[in-house]
Amino acid sequence: MATTAESRLAESSRVQTASPETSGEREMKRRHRFQVATYLGPIMFVQVLFVLAPLSFILMFSVLKTGPYGNIVFELTLENYRNLLDTGYATVFFKSIYYALQTNFVCILLSYPLAYYIARYGGRWKASLLLLIVIPSWTAYIIRLYALKTILGSNGLINNFLIDLGVIQLPIQFLYTSYAVSAGLVYTWLPFMVLPLYAALEGLDSSLWEAAKDLGATPVRRFFRVTLPLTRGGLLAGTLLVFIPSLGDWLVPHLLGGSKFMMAGTLVAHKFTAAGDIPGGSCLAAALAFVLLLLIYFVIRFGGRESLEQAL
Amino acid sequence: MKLRILFLRLISLVTYIFLWAPVIVIIVFSFSANKYGIKWDGFTWKWYAALLENDMVRETCLRSLVIALITVVVSTFLGTITAYGLYKLKFKGKQLLRTSILLPIVMPEVVTGAALLLFFIKLSPLQLGYTTIIIAHIVFSTPLAVFVILGRMQRIDWSWEEASMDLGATRLSTFRRVIGPLLMPGIAGAAALIFPWSFDDFVITYFVSGIGNTTLPIYVFSQLRHGSTPVINVIGTLFTVITLIGLLATKMAEKRSRTARL
Amino acid sequence: MTRSNNQAPYAVELINITKRFGKITAVNDISFAIPQGEIFALLGPSGCGKTTLLRMIAGFEKQNSGDIRIQGEVVNNIPPNKRECNLVFQQMALFPHMSVAANVAFGLVERKRPRPEIKQKVQEMLDVVNLVGMEERFPHQLSGGQKQRVALARSLALNPKVLLLDEPLAALDRKLRKEMQGELRRIQREVGITFLYVTHDQKVALSLSDRMGVMRDGKIMQIGTPLEIYETPQTRFVAGFIGSCNIFSGRVLSKNGNGMRFEDQYGHSLCVPDCKLTDKDLVRGISVHPEMIEILPPHLAGSAEKSDNLLRGKITDVFYQGDFTELTIKIPETDCRVTVHLSRSKDCRVPLKQGGEVVLRWDACHSNILRD
Numbered sequence: 001m002a003t004t005a006e007s008r009l010a011e012s013s014r015v016q017t018a019s020p021e022t023s024g025e026r027e028m029k030r031r032h033r034f035q036v037a038t039y040l041g042p043i044m045f046v047q048v049l050f051v052l053a054p055l056s057f058i059l060m061f062s063v064l065k066t067g068p069y070g071n072i073v074f075e076l077t078l079e080n081y082r083n084l085l086d087t088g089y090a091t092v093f094f095k096s097i098y099y100a101l102q103t104n105f106v107c108i109l110l111s112y113p114l115a116y117y118i119a120r121y122g123g124r125w126k127a128s129l130l131l132l133i134v135i136p137s138w139t140a141y142i143i144r145l146y147a148l149k150t151i152l153g154s155n156g157l158i159n160n161f162l163i164d165l166g167v168i169q170l171p172i173q174f175l176y177t178s179y180a181v182s183a184g185l186v187y188t189w190l191p192f193m194v195l196p197l198y199a200a201l202e203g204l205d206s207s208l209w210e211a212a213k214d215l216g217a218t219p220v221r222r223f224f225r226v227t228l229p230l231t232r233g234g235l236l237a238g239t240l241l242v243f244i245p246s247l248g249d250w251l252v253p254h255l256l257g258g259s260k261f262m263m264a265g266t267l268v269a270h271k272f273t274a275a276g277d278i279p280g281g282s283c284l285a286a287a288l289a290f291v292l293l294l295l296i297y298f299v300i301r302f303g304g305r306e307s308l309e310q311a312l
Numbered sequence: 313m314k315l316r317i318l319f320l321r322l323i324s325l326v327t328y329i330f331l332w333a334p335v336i337v338i339i340v341f342s343f344s345a346n347k348y349g350i351k352w353d354g355f356t357w358k359w360y361a362a363l364l365e366n367d368m369v370r371e372t373c374l375r376s377l378v379i380a381l382i383t384v385v386v387s388t389f390l391g392t393i394t395a396y397g398l399y400k401l402k403f404k405g406k407q408l409l410r411t412s413i414l415l416p417i418v419m420p421e422v423v424t425g426a427a428l429l430l431f432f433i434k435l436s437p438l439q440l441g442y443t444t445i446i447i448a449h450i451v452f453s454t455p456l457a458v459f460v461i462l463g464r465m466q467r468i469d470w471s472w473e474e475a476s477m478d479l480g481a482t483r484l485s486t487f488r489r490v491i492g493p494l495l496m497p498g499i500a501g502a503a504a505l506i507f508p509w510s511f512d513d514f515v516i517t518y519f520v521s522g523i524g525n526t527t528l529p530i531y532v533f534s535q536l537r538h539g540s541t542p543v544i545n546v547i548g549t550l551f552t553v554i555t556l557i558g559l560l561a562t563k564m565a566e567k568r569s570r571t572a573r574l
Numbered sequence: 575m576t577r578s579n580n581q582a583p584y585a586v587e588l589i590n591i592t593k594r595f596g597k598i599t600a601v602n603d604i605s606f607a608i609p610q611g612e613i614f615a616l617l618g619p620s621g622c623g624k625t626t627l628l629r630m631i632a633g634f635e636k637q638n639s640g641d642i643r644i645q646g647e648v649v650n651n652i653p654p655n656k657r658e659c660n661l662v663f664q665q666m667a668l669f670p671h672m673s674v675a676a677n678v679a680f681g682l683v684e685r686k687r688p689r690p691e692i693k694q695k696v697q698e699m700l701d702v703v704n705l706v707g708m709e710e711r712f713p714h715q716l717s718g719g720q721k722q723r724v725a726l727a728r729s730l731a732l733n734p735k736v737l738l739l740d741e742p743l744a745a746l747d748r749k750l751r752k753e754m755q756g757e758l759r760r761i762q763r764e765v766g767i768t769f770l771y772v773t774h775d776q777k778v779a780l781s782l783s784d785r786m787g788v789m790r791d792g793k794i795m796q797i798g799t800p801l802e803i804y805e806t807p808q809t810r811f812v813a814g815f816i817g818s819c820n821i822f823s824g825r826v827l828s829k830n831g832n833g834m835r836f837e838d839q840y841g842h843s844l845c846v847p848d849c850k851l852t853d854k855d856l857v858r859g860i861s862v863h864p865e866m867i868e869i870l871p872p873h874l875a876g877s878a879e880k881s882d883n884l885l886r887g888k889i890t891d892v893f894y895q896g897d898f899t900e901l902t903i904k905i906p907e908t909d910c911r912v913t914v915h916l917s918r919s920k921d922c923r924v925p926l927k928q929g930g931e932v933v934l935r936w937d938a939c940h941s942n943i944l945r946d
Contacts, residue, residue, distance in 0.1 A: 014373045032401070039397025040409065042390055043454065047412050048452045052436070054427035054696060061430060117320040131559060132328060136335045138508045138555050142529055143548035146536050147334035150341075150350045157337065177499070187330065219316065240418075248420020265422045272426050272519070281410055282430065285423045296418055474634055475667035478656045479681035489680075493671050535705065 055289070061282035068310050072278055080283035089267065089284065093291070096264040099178075103185040107193040107242050108235065110186070116227075117235075119201035129199065135189045145255050152180050152256070176258035184252035192241035198293060200234025201227075203293040240299055244292055264288050335552055337448060342545035351544035366543060368531055376528040379436075380510040384503045385394060390500055391448070391457025394496065398458070399465045411457045427518030440522025448520045449510045451496040456509075457502040464498025504562070508555065509558065569572040585610050586631060586659075591640035600626040602792035603638070605944075608736070609783075613769040614760055615779035617728055624772045627789075628738050631770070632661040633945050637797065645735045655684075660729035661738045663846035664745065668713040670843065674700070674724050675709035681732040696885070697728040702761055703831045719750045721944035726761065736768040736780055755782055759811045764911060776816050780804060788812045798851045805863075811946040813861040814864030820912050821944070826854040836860060840908040844883045859944040864915040866940040867903070885934045887912060892926050894902050899926065903934060 062080055084090060118129045136144070141182040151157045152174040159171035204227065210243050212222045246252075250265040257263075262270075268288060271281030342360075346353040361367060398410065416424055428451070432444050472494065476486040514529040521530060532544055585605040593601040600623040608614040618624045629635045632643055633654030641648050649657055657713060660681075666679050675696050677944045683691045700706050703723035713721060722742055731739055739758075755778060758941045762769050773779050779786050780800040787797040790812075797811050798804060807813035810821050823836035826846070846860055872886070887903035890911070901914045912934060916926075924932050 014416065026356065027537055032403075036397065036401050036403050039393045039401065043397075043413065043458070044409065046390065046451060046454065047409070047415075050447060051415055052412065052427065054417075054431035055423075057431050057435065058423070059426045061317070102536060110323065113320045113323040114327050117317075117324045119318065121320070127563075133331060135555060136331050136552070139512050140338070140532075140548040141512050141549040142514055142533050143544055143551075144334040145335040146544070147341075147548070150337055151333060153350075186530065187334070190327070190559040229523075244418055245420060250420075250421055252423045268420075268422045268426055269519075270514075272429065277462070281426060285426050289419060290422050292418065292420070294411065369771045469665060469667065471663045471665050471667040472669060474654070474661070475663055475669070476680070477634075478632055479728065480655050481680075481686040482655055485684060490669055 029061050034243060059286050061279050062286045064279045066279050074128065074195060080279050083280065084287055086282060092262045092267055093264055093287070096247055097262060099181065099185065100243050101244045102182055102301045103189060104239055104243045106182070106186045107190050108238070111193040111197050115197035115201050119198055130195070133194050135193050142251070145184065148257060149175060150218060152183070176261065177258065178257070180256040181261060184256040185246045185249060186254055188249070189242040189246050193238040196234045196237035196241065197231065200231040204230055236299055239255050240296065243295070247292065248288055319358055321378050332365055338545045338548040341551065342542060342549040344542065347542065348539060349545045359546045363541050363546045365570070369543070369547065371526070372526050372528040372531040375442070375526070376511050379449060379527060380507050382394060382446050383510040384507045387454040387457045387506055388452045388499050391461050392499060394458045395461040399462060405429055413458055416452050417455045421515040425516040428516070429519040440520060441525050444520045444522070445517055445525065445527065448516050449513065451512060453506040456505055458507060460502040461495060461498040464495055464501070468494050560563050583609060585612070585644070586770060587643040589641040589643070591627070591630065591637045591642065593623070593635060593637050595761055599792055601630070604792070604794055606787060606794055606797055608768060608770060611766050611768055611812060612925055613759070613771060613773045613782060614785045615772055615773060615783035615786040616789060617776055617779040617786055617815070619806050620774055622789045623792040624789050628661070628740055628770065628772050629944045632659060632738055633657045657896055658734055659736045660732055660734040661740060662725050662729050662742045664740045664742060666725040666742070668721055668724055670713050673709065674705065674711050674716070677713070678727045678731050679725055680728060699731045700717045702730065702764055718746050719754055722746065722754055726918045730765055730767065733943040734767060736770055739769060739771045741773050744775070750856060751778070757938060760783060788815060800854050807861060808944060810859060810944055813942070813944060817911050818864055820867070821859055823859040826857045829854060836941070840905070842885060842911055844941065846943060847939045856945050857943050858946055859943055860941040862941055864900070864913040866899070866936050867912065869914060869916065869924050870934055870935055874933070883936050883938060885912065887932060887934055889926065889928055889930045889932060892928065901903065901926065903932060
């Protein structure tokens with residue numbers, strides 16, 4: 001690699017006029033096209049057929065009408081989008097954004113100290129401490145959510161514990177409140193904040209801390225002027241990994257918030273599965289996707305695509 | 313100074329407890345005699361025995377396993393050649409392709425699920441069933457594989473490829489003997505990410521599975537809906553244990569291969 | 575196509591090779607041939623196209639026009655894995671997941687040779703490069719020099735018709751480089767395989783090769799033995815690149831019995847040897863090696879012979895180099911600066927200090943004629 005780069009670099013100083021394409025060049029072009037087709041043809045096929053087509057399909061359905069019997073009427077209309085603004089759906093969207101933001105904030109508050117602790121004081125236990133974060137999130141997601149329900153329920157562990165201690169007489173209603181939903185969202189997405197933050201903190205040169213200390217910065221200033229700015233990439237990546245899925249989450253509000261608790265994801269799922277309102281659901285899904293893409297666009301603008309890809 | 317570390321420790325401890333509490337609850341209650349699986353009523357093995365007799369669990373588990381295996385094989389293969397193409401080839405529209413590959417990951421699962429559902433029932437000749445589940449899983453997990461393997465590729469010195477060709481190896485042979493083995497950690501990493509996800513996925517599967525085509529998570533979901541049963545806790549316990557064993561085994565293998573090389 | 579008899583005189587022949595990357599011409603109509611069993615060095619600054627040329631011979635790049643022949647056989651359309659030439663990479667490119675033995679055996683396994691033969695060949699090669707006993711090591715357990723030896727053994731094991739080396743010593747430190755240079759020469763004599771060695775280091779090229787070519791901007795400037803290249807460079811570029819030569823631009827005024835009168839751009843009249851082969855109008859300048867110039871105190875200038883060249887100047891810089899001292903001397907009223915190397919054994923009767931006035935003297939026959 002370096003060698004061709006080297007030769008090209010110096011050669012740029014003597015640009016010559018292009019001569020007609022030789023057979024060698026033509027053959028190389030053909031081979032290149034063949035290679036692109038072999039290596040990337042399959043993914044392009046999958047992307048076009050199973051990602052881009054379905055997403056455009058959703059967009060298309062979002063401007064159709066639902067007939068009186070739940071059938072789809074092929075008639076263009078913006079009614080679904082008007083409904084989105086008129087009815088309570090807009091509120092649901094804003095509420096979802098609020099919960100996603102809240103989840104993100106709580107995740108940062110919990111993850112930053114944790115990641116910092118592991119990165120700086122983890123020593124030889126670093127890998128194990130990280131695994132201890134990842135393992136519980138790896139399998140049996142639904143079962144774990146139900147266990148969370150068991151813990152939070154009015155007959156659950158926390159309430160029983162508090163009653164046994166005599167702190168309260170009657171069980172507190174945790175389950176089916178917004179607190180339960182928040183707890184569930186944080187529980188589900190926390191590991192996705194810890195890992196990029198840890199990676200960013202681990203990547204920091206420890207001599208930086210020493211240099212900052214040497215220059216007389218107080219711990220607080222050191223954190224805000226050195227550590228925090230340098231881990232911005234990690235924060236951004238974590239935010240993407242937490243904010244996006246929590247905004248569109250379905251299971252957590254569904255299971256922990258109860259049937260009345262609606263978030264954007266729940267609404268989409270409800271329209272598609274229970275209500276059978278495909279155009280309405282499509283419209284909601286399209287709106288949700290749009291909000292997210294807008295958000296990602298801004299993150300990429302400010303943080304670079306790398307932060308997103310790195311996060312994976 | 314001391315206080316700060318104490319504070320960090322405290323928050324870390326609370327977070328760990330928070331993350332592990334549900335798992336502990338599952339494990340403890342899987343041994344509890346309480347028939348709703350939500351209280352400690354004394355130790356018992358009977359739910360484990362009940363699991364062995366449960367045909368549905370066995371059947372759905374096997375199905376999920378097959379789906380996850382096919383997903384892993386196809387998406388790591390697709391991921392590998394895609395990553396190779398993205399890394400080695402220059403062409404117009406590459407950025408566009410990269411962005412498009414990111415889409416399934418950044419879309420909420422409900423949107424992906426809904427879009428695929430709509431596509432399958434309205435536009436494709438496919439019946440909802442295991443084929444559509446597998447396709448959906450592949451669509452979602454291939455991008456993960458692409459970026460994990462791409463990360464590994466960035467750490468490979470590509471003069472190895474030329475060296476191999478120079479020594480007489482064909483492209484295929486070069487991949488089999490040189491590039492493949494060097495990419496293996498990335499491919500294995502992708503598989504380790506995708507397999508549990510595919511095995512455990514509920515949302516996308518729920519959308520595209522159609523009626524009666526149950527995978528394990530969907531079966532578990534339907535059981536839990538009708539009130540939690542201790543057998544579900546047993547399943548949760550077993551999976552946690554299996555994950556732990558799997559992880560420990562890979563760590564040990566890694567350690568051994570590392571010491572063997574040094 | 576044109577397969578000549580088995581013992582073709584040339585290991586490699588390049589005939590009118592041109593290679594373009596887009597609008598940039600990396601190799602511009604190059605032709606030369608390397609006889610069997612020779613170490614040929616291709617010397618040039620980075621970016622001159624030498625690596626591209628090497629990669630074309632190996633088959634990793636395809637020329638836009640021209641033929642490449644390996645032992646008389648045109649190989650233009652043969653892919654790298656079928657060409658009977660091997661490349662030793664600058665980064666060595668040892669396979670990190672294979673032991674030394676497996677690395678050396680790689681190509682033989684690819685050729686599906688029987689096991690005992692492979693084993694024997696690997697041993698033989700490790701013996702040639704002095705690495706017996708290292709078979710089971712992995713690349714990361716080897717030193718830089720050892721890695722180099724493995725890379726060499728790996729390529730030599732296939733008994734290539736020509737071995738291409740892409741600055742393989744560049745990554746080594748100075749002492750090791752020197753040692754490996756000797757080793758390369760010994761190994762080449764032992765196996766008798768033609769080496770084509772690409773480098774930007776003129777010292778390596780001079781000391782290692784039987785013959786060498788100097789490249790610039792995709793063209794070969796001069797081909798010859800190291801002696802010829804060093805002592806009689808034909809162009810300003812070669813003279814400058816090969817050693818810190820003093821170059822005087824100018825033209826020949828007249829011919830006389832034992833030489834020619836040459837006048838440089840500042841009007842200094844100098845004696846140069848008569849070159850019967852060259853038309854005097856083709857002469858564009860002369861070069862003089864710094865170690866051929868003597869320094870005299872100003873009052874001794876008169877004692878010089880007729881064939882001597884004399885220039886007055888002032889010392890502007892003195893660089894002590896250990897085995898010699900490098901002086902920069904400015905000729906008054908011109909921009910001309912002359913570099914002089916004084917070896918320790920040479921007696922110098924002038925105090926070497928800045929601003930000191932000296933007279934430079936060199937024998938006319940040490941002036942080398944440049945045509946460009």
